[in-house]
Amino acid sequence: MELKRILQSAIVALAITAAVGAQAKSKDLKNMVLRFNATVAGTHLSSGSYNVQWQTHSPEATVSFLQDGKVAGTAEGKLVDRGYKYASDEVMYDELPGGERVIREIRFKGSSEVLEFN
Numbered sequence: 001m002e003l004k005r006i007l008q009s010a011i012v013a014l015a016i017t018a019a020v021g022a023q024a025k026s027k028d029l030k031n032m033v034l035r036f037n038a039t040v041a042g043t044h045l046s047s048g049s050y051n052v053q054w055q056t057h058s059p060e061a062t063v064s065f066l067q068d069g070k071v072a073g074t075a076e077g078k079l080v081d082r083g084y085k086y087a088s089d090e091v092m093y094d095e096l097p098g099g100e101r102v103i104r105e106i107r108f109k110g111s112s113e114v115l116e117f118n
Contacts, residue, residue, distance in 0.1 A: 029053045030108050032089055038101040040065070040117055041075030045103075052106060054079065054115060063115055077117045085112050 034047045043065075051066040056079050065073045086107045093101040106115045 028056075030089075032091060032106060032108075034091060036093065036101050038091075038093060038103050040073060040103040043073035043075065045073055052115070061115060063117075075117055077115045079113055080116050081113050083112055085110055086114075 030052050031049065032052050033049050034045055037047050038045055040063075045065055048067060050072065052063060053066060054061040054063040054077070059078050059080060061077050061079045063075050063077045064071050065075075086109055088107075089109050090107040091103060092105045092107070094104050095101055103117055105117065108114075
């Protein structure tokens, strides 16, 4: 009888874990190169190589920019599927009148999903 109760509890715990895991997508990680100094969500990022990691909240995403293993900046964005795959990695900028660049979106080679920022 005790074994049956333990097995039932284990099955319920497994079902809850599976349901929670299905609700949130796992973190994604890609590499990108900023050719220019830029800002995203008010955070300045120097030109260079970054790992971009995001956690989606359907379709919103919390995006972290990591350089040398440290978080250089975090921004709220949106993961959007454009329906066609990009041939190369691209960072799309808006250029302000003073010459400052603001990251508008990030496209990844071989993926139809882009990260958009306001």
